Amino acid sequence: MRTLLKNIFLAEDDTDDVFFFKLALEDISNDCKLTVFPNGQELINRLQETNDAPDILFLDINMPGLNGLETLGLVRELSVFESFPVVICSTSSNEASIRKAKENGAGRYMIKPSDFNKLHDMIERMLTFDWKSHCTLKESEEFVIGG
Template sequence: MDRSQSQMQILLCDDDADDRFFFSEAIKELKIDNALTVFESGLDLMDYLKHPENHLPHILFLDLNMPCKMGLECLKEIREDAQFRNLVIAIYSTSATEQDIEDTFSNGANIYIQKPSDFKKLKKIMHHILNLNWQYHTAGLNKETFFLNI
């Protein structure tokens, strides 16, 4: 998979249609040159990632609570594959339980975002996430910087 294209390649995996809609609208309003690819299930996401002709995204936003294949299962499977070692994974969930945060941190996610309840806050979070220097952010990753609080 190649990441050399100039557009920011973004993947979103979320089973909730409203959340997918608001996410894509927030990304559009940020006016960042991007290609957003959306998946409704972890199974579809994993099929896409494992297909050699598909581009490796710059960032993957991954919901945790999905039918068939949960986000944590996807995270573990992704992190077990060396070709995805540098893939930035942002957990994007309504949950903010300590257990979910701990499980995703220990299994290699880069950041944890609790889904915001309003569109303005979502845009602010997306702007922050998409403009992060991930190399710097992940170099100093610890539990305090893992859970995004804006």
């Protein structure tokens, strides 16, 4: 059985998306701790001042203030988070956004589904993914999840 990442940070401004993320997470495991940030700046502030680093970050691409791609760039500038698992989340499959996410160091680009069961499966997949071997993945490995 794969290890489940349990300390999760989510930067998401849409309350419905947060609700469904929480619901899926509760179904995946009661042991997970979710901390939600309404924008990228609050997430960056927390990462700069905390000793309680998360296991994984989920960043919505469209947020007020710092968007997900800008936030990702700032996360990667923090040396402790330069190879940390980050998943960019978006309803869009725009090739330019996907390319920027990959160039800025995202581990995966998750296209948010409208179906709850698909969302559940995608989140579970990201929480059980072997991120330690991620750096050895070949270029052909799947970067975009969903769509």
